[in-house]
Amino acid sequence: MATIGDVAQAAGVSRSTASYALSGKRAISADVRRRVEEAVRQLGYTPNAGARALATSQTMVIGLLAQFLEDEFAPAMLQYMLGVSNTARELGYDILLVSDADGTRALRRITDSRMVDGIVLLNVAERDERLPILRSATQPGALVGLPADCSGVDVFDLDFEEAGRLMVDHLHRLGHREVALVSQPEHVIERGGAYVWRLQNAAVEAAKARGITLHTVAGSSHQPDVGHDLNALLDAHPGVTGLLINNEAAAAALPTVLHERGLTAPEDLSVVGRYSDEFARTFSLPYSSIESAPDRLGRMAVRQLVRRIEGDVAADEPHVVRFVTPELVDRGSTGAPRTA
Amino acid sequence: MATIGDVAQAAGVSRSTASYALSGKRAISADVRRRVEEAVRQLGYTPNAGARALATSQTMVIGLLAQFLEDEFAPAMLQYMLGVSNTARELGYDILLVSDADGTRALRRITDSRMVDGIVLLNVAERDERLPILRSATQPGALVGLPADCSGVDVFDLDFEEAGRLMVDHLHRLGHREVALVSQPEHVIERGGAYVWRLQNAAVEAAKARGITLHTVAGSSHQPDVGHDLNALLDAHPGVTGLLINNEAAAAALPTVLHERGLTAPEDLSVVGRYSDEFARTFSLPYSSIESAPDRLGRMAVRQLVRRIEGDVAADEPHVVRFVTPELVDRGSTGAPRTA
DNA sequence: GGTTAGAGTCGAACCGGTTCGCAACGGATG
DNA sequence: CATCCGTTGCGAACCGGTTCGACTCTAACC
Numbered sequence: 001m002a003t004i005g006d007v008a009q010a011a012g013v014s015r016s017t018a019s020y021a022l023s024g025k026r027a028i029s030a031d032v033r034r035r036v037e038e039a040v041r042q043l044g045y046t047p048n049a050g051a052r053a054l055a056t057s058q059t060m061v062i063g064l065l066a067q068f069l070e071d072e073f074a075p076a077m078l079q080y081m082l083g084v085s086n087t088a089r090e091l092g093y094d095i096l097l098v099s100d101a102d103g104t105r106a107l108r109r110i111t112d113s114r115m116v117d118g119i120v121l122l123n124v125a126e127r128d129e130r131l132p133i134l135r136s137a138t139q140p141g142a143l144v145g146l147p148a149d150c151s152g153v154d155v156f157d158l159d160f161e162e163a164g165r166l167m168v169d170h171l172h173r174l175g176h177r178e179v180a181l182v183s184q185p186e187h188v189i190e191r192g193g194a195y196v197w198r199l200q201n202a203a204v205e206a207a208k209a210r211g212i213t214l215h216t217v218a219g220s221s222h223q224p225d226v227g228h229d230l231n232a233l234l235d236a237h238p239g240v241t242g243l244l245i246n247n248e249a250a251a252a253a254l255p256t257v258l259h260e261r262g263l264t265a266p267e268d269l270s271v272v273g274r275y276s277d278e279f280a281r282t283f284s285l286p287y288s289s290i291e292s293a294p295d296r297l298g299r300m301a302v303r304q305l306v307r308r309i310e311g312d313v314a315a316d317e318p319h320v321v322r323f324v325t326p327e328l329v330d331r332g333s334t335g336a337p338r339t340a
Numbered sequence: 341m342a343t344i345g346d347v348a349q350a351a352g353v354s355r356s357t358a359s360y361a362l363s364g365k366r367a368i369s370a371d372v373r374r375r376v377e378e379a380v381r382q383l384g385y386t387p388n389a390g391a392r393a394l395a396t397s398q399t400m401v402i403g404l405l406a407q408f409l410e411d412e413f414a415p416a417m418l419q420y421m422l423g424v425s426n427t428a429r430e431l432g433y434d435i436l437l438v439s440d441a442d443g444t445r446a447l448r449r450i451t452d453s454r455m456v457d458g459i460v461l462l463n464v465a466e467r468d469e470r471l472p473i474l475r476s477a478t479q480p481g482a483l484v485g486l487p488a489d490c491s492g493v494d495v496f497d498l499d500f501e502e503a504g505r506l507m508v509d510h511l512h513r514l515g516h517r518e519v520a521l522v523s524q525p526e527h528v529i530e531r532g533g534a535y536v537w538r539l540q541n542a543a544v545e546a547a548k549a550r551g552i553t554l555h556t557v558a559g560s561s562h563q564p565d566v567g568h569d570l571n572a573l574l575d576a577h578p579g580v581t582g583l584l585i586n587n588e589a590a591a592a593a594l595p596t597v598l599h600e601r602g603l604t605a606p607e608d609l610s611v612v613g614r615y616s617d618e619f620a621r622t623f624s625l626p627y628s629s630i631e632s633a634p635d636r637l638g639r640m641a642v643r644q645l646v647r648r649i650e651g652d653v654a655a656d657e658p659h660v661v662r663f664v665t666p667e668l669v670d671r672g673s674t675g676a677p678r679t680a
Numbered sequence: 681g682g683t684t685a686g687a688g689t690c691g692a693a694c695c696g697g698t699t700c701g702c703a704a705c706g707g708a709t710g
Numbered sequence: 711c712a713t714c715c716g717t718t719g720c721g722a723a724c725c726g727g728t729t730c731g732a733c734t735c736t737a738a739c740c
Contacts, residue, residue, distance in 0.1 A: 001454070001478070003696055014720050019698060026699095027717060046452035050399065051696035053390030054725045061455075064437070068422060074622065075415035082408060085439045089446075094455070097404070097437035099425045106429075112386035114341070115401075115434070138341070223624025253624065259599050282414065284563025284593065343726055354690050359728060366729095367687055391726035394695045684739075693730085700723085709714080 002043035010039035053114070062088050062305065063096045063116035063139075065103055065130065067123045071187045071221045073248040076294070079278055080122050080144060083298025091306045093117070103130045111137035118305045120144070120298075124155075125192030140308035142301040146194055150321050154304045156297050159323035160195045163246075163290045164202030166326055167272045171242040172210045176270060176337045179207070179242035180215040180233055182250045188221065199246050199274070215240065219250040226250045230257045241337035242270040245287070251275055252283050266335035277329060287333040290326045297324060342383035350379035393454070402428050402645065403436045403456035403479075405443055405470065407463045411527045411561045413588040416634070419618055420462050420484060423638025431646045433457070443470045451477035458645045460484070460638075464495075465532030480648035482641040486534055490661050494644045496637050499663035500535045503630045504542030506666055507612045511582040512550045516610060516677045519547070519582035520555040520573055522590045528561070539586050539614070555580065559590040566590045570597045581677035582610040585627070591615055592623050606675035617669060627673040630666045637664060 008018040013032055020026040021036040028036075039045070053059045064084055068074055085095045096116055100106035107130050110116050119134055124145030134141040135152040143150075146157040171179050181203050183189075184196045200216055207214035217233050220226040226249045234240065234257075245251045251273045258265065265271045265287065273280075273289035280289060304320065307313045348358035353372055360366040361376040368376075379385070393399045404424055408414055425435045436456055440446035447470050450456050459474055464485030474481040475492040483490075486497040511519050521543050523529075524536045540556055547554035557573050560566040566589045574580065574597075585591045591613045598605065605611045605627065613620075613629035620629060644660065647653045 001452070004698095005696075015697085016699075016721075017719055020719085023698080026719090029718065032719080044452075046449075048394070048696050049453040049455045050390045050393030051725090052698080054388070054394055054727085055696080055698045057725075059390065061436070074418055078414060078418045081437075082439060085437060089440055094450070095437045095439075096401070097421075097425060097435045099422060099435075100429055109386075110434070112341070112384075113389040115389045222621065227624065249622075256595055256599065259596065281562065282589075284567065344728095345726075355727085356691075356729075357689055360689085363728080366689090369688060372688080388726050391695090392728080394697085395726080395728045397695075682740095685737090687736085688734085690733080691731095694728085695726105698724085701721095703718105703720085705716105705718085707715090707717105710712090 001048075002045040004045070004047070006043055007036060007039045007045050010043060011035040057114070059115060059117050060093050061096050061116045062093045062302065063098060063107075063110045063119045065098045065100075065107060065119065065121050067101075067103055068099060069123070069188075069191070071185055072123075073221055073252075075282070076248045076275070076279065077122065079276055079294035080298050083295030084120050084122075084302055086295075087299040087302040088306075091302065093302075093306065104133055107133050107137075111139055117309045118142070120301050120305060121153075126194040127192055140305060142305040142308075144297050144301050146198070146321070148194075150319065152319060154301070154308070154319050155321040156300045156304075157195070157323055158290075158292055158297065159325055160198040161202035162323075163274060163326040164199040164204075165206040166290060166328060167199075167244045167274070168203050168206040168210065168212070168214065170272060170328060170334065171244075171270055172206075172212055174242075174270065174334060174336050176212065176242040178213040178215075178237070178239045179244060180217065180237060180240045181244040182217055182219040182230065182233065182247050184247050185218050185221050189218075196246065203244065213239075219245075219247045221247065221249045223249060223253055227253045227257050230254060231261070234261065240269075242334070243272070245271065245273040245289075248275055248279065251279075251285055251287065251289075254287070255285070265333040268338055270334040270337065272328070272334060274326075280329075280331070286331055288331045289329055291329050292326075293324055300324075341388075342385040344385070344387070346383055347376060347379045347385050350383060351375040397454065399455060399457050400433050401436050401456045402433045402642065403438060403447075403450045403459045405438045405440075405447060405459065405461050407441075407443055408439055409463070409528075409531070411525055412463075413561055413592075415622070416588045416615070416619065417462065419616055419634035420638045423635030424460050424462075424642055426635075427639040427642040428646075431642065433642075433646065444473055447473050447477075451479055457649045458482070460641050460645060461493075466534040467532055480645060482645040482648075484637050484641050486538070486661070488534075490659065492659065494641070494648070494659050495661040496640045496644075497535070497663055498630075498632055498637070499665055500538040501542035502663075503614060503666040504539040504544075505546040506630060506668060507539075507584045507614070508543050508546040508550065508552070508554065510612060510668060510674065511584075511610055512546075512552055514582075514610065514674060514676050516552065516582040518553040518555075518577070518579045519584060520557065520577060520580045521584040521586065522557055522559040522570065522573065523586050525558050525561050529558075536586065543584065553579075559585075559587045561587065561589045563589060563593055567593045567597050570594060571601070574601065580609075582674070583612070585611065585613040585629075588615055588619065591619075591625055591627065591629075594627070595625070605673040608678055610674040610677065612668070612674060614666075620669075620671070626671055628671045629669055631669050632666075633664055640664075 008015045021028045098106045119141040124143045141153040143155045219229045271287040348355045361368045438446045459481040481493040483495045559569045611627040
């Protein structure tokens with residue numbers, strides 16, 4: 001492979017001149033610049049990433065830590081990853097993908113060895129073990145998901161409280177008085193998936209304020225268990241006229257369950273989910289849903305991260321905690337309750 | 341951050357001695373080794389990846405090129421990615437994820453700049469534009485998917501011909517005489533997704549040899565279109581007693597379609613798919629299927645790639661083209677045809 | 681007792697970029 | 711004509727590792 005020395009020689013200038021001609025950081029005569037560029041083309045020169053990283057202490061790589069946990073619905077994760085990856089590329093960065101089960105060790109490895117200029121953490125838990133390590137790293141970090149302690153990092157998440165209220169209010173306004181919320185399995189909550197109870201608590205509050213009955217159940221994250229959970233729920237509470245689904249697997253399983261029970265939405269049952277539009281299209285889910293906007297969150301996280309990396313933001317500028325306002329995408333699965 | 345110079349100074353030795361003490365590439369007295377290791381611990385030293393890459397011309401990073409194409413079922417891709425990522429990590433490599441729409445430019449960028457020691461290409465097309473670039477790169481490459489020209493790279497894929505025969509034979513043996521095969525959309529084939537017609541052609545041949553009727557149709561890769569495709573198929577060929585599904589989206593849509601038509605498998609219709617067990621569990625698909633083994637293919641590709649990177653294989657050792665023998669996972673969705 | 685082998689350490693060079701300080705040059709200015 | 715300044719290019723140092731050759735010292739061998 002050609003080095004910048006080869007380019008310099010071919011252009012008849014020194015290495016430093018060649019470097020300046022390419023970076024434009026000092027004035028270079030038009031003639032020399034042309035000769036250097038010609039040499040680059042001739043030799044097919046591409047800078048060596050390692051050497052450049054060593055000299056500039058910038059790798060132009062962002063670390064992406066994605067956890068694929070046992071009881072989580074993997075396809076949902078993919079969309080966050082793509083949002084991050086595509087945005088990073090637009091801004092000139094590559095992605096180092098870390099899917100290690102042991103996220104803490106992996107995080108320490110890639111930050112200490114300076115393989116990356118910054119870190120994006122996905123699927124952040126209430127008390128995430130990776131967070132202390134990220135704070136002690138010299139690279140900035142951006143999170144998708146809300147931890148208990150947001151200090152030292154930029155945080156982006158859906159406003160799950162508002163989502164919970166929105167779901168309840170929507171059905172209340174249509175006249176529903178007894179509804180049920182299907183959440184994630186206990187495991188997810190115990191592990192620290194705070195978003196589950198953030199939505200749930202807000203929904204419970206809103207239901208109380210509106211004076212309507214809200215049953216909450218944990219749904220499995222896997223088929224076919226989650227189908228059984230849904231059936232059990234409908235058996236136990238025959239008075240329920242509305243369903244709130246904060247669980248991708250449950251949403252994916254619902255069409256079959258309803259069909260088997262001979263129910264249709266919104267005639268027999270109103271349904272509101274919480275998942276992305278992309279998800280809805282992939283699985284052809286006909287339910288109105290709160291848009292979870294994974295690509296948008298990934299994009300916001302990377303944008304802010306790159307601002308910090310490139311010093312566009314003062315080092316002492318406070319870190320942001322930004323919530324995306326949930327929006328209800330109407331797919332016609334809600335209506336007035338069936339009059340008993 | 342501490343450098344190896346700091347470590348050497350703290351241990352009272354030269355930089356080279358510190359380096360040898362850590363790498364073990366030369367004999368070092370037990371005393372010195374202990375002092376160096378102590379200094380490493382004390383200072384929290386981690387080698388700088390860029391510097392090491394520059395010195396050794398090894399980055400310990402593998403480039404993973406995944407294409408997310410418009411009319412493809414994204415969740416299926418995720419499993420290949422995880423197979424590759426996890427295996428790479430086990431072997432000490434990190435993954436540079438490239439999801440660029442423009443795979444050719446991205447590939448050139450990461451190989452020329454020596455960011456990676458090797459490349460894994462997913463979703464390889466019959467005439468893949470990325471291949472010439474990969475061949476001209478100095479790093480070795482491994483493919484998941486079979487191109488027309490396999491020279492210069494190691495290739496791993498499911499034996500789709502055998503899969504096609506297996507599906508047909510299985511139903512033939514049970515007594516079926518009129519079956520239908522649902523493939524991918526035209527786009528996928530035109531773009532070069534060779535595996536679609538590899539399976540299809542073999543199925544057609546096998547059907548002819550067995551003297552049974554085989555209808556082939558292209559199914560959409562998105563909901564709800566693919567549901568319509570399935571319904572149209574069943575309407576057009578009421579005599580069909582068996583269904584072969586080489587299309588993830590179609591498989592995911594089938595339970596609903598069958599339910600709506602009041603059909604059950606295997607009583608009314610025998611069904612054989614082609615997807616991974618993980619996929620079946622995620623979507624609770626109750627159909628017997630040819631295991632597509634994405635994690636296994638990813639694993640094989642990385643294993644061989646690392647062997648080449650590390651020179652465990654002679655440079656002139658011929659490249660391999662290895663097919664995974666398809667296996668039918670029996671989920672009880674096939675049986676003797678309904679006697680008309 | 682001299683030679684030799686091997687163990688253990690160091691200094692210096694190298695990987696391929698970037699960047700700082702300096703100097704040569706030419707034109708404008710007083 | 712001397713001075714000053716901006717433009718343009720060069721040489722050298724540096725980033726943080728690895729590795730080669732040479733040197734010293736000790737133990738073993740003939």
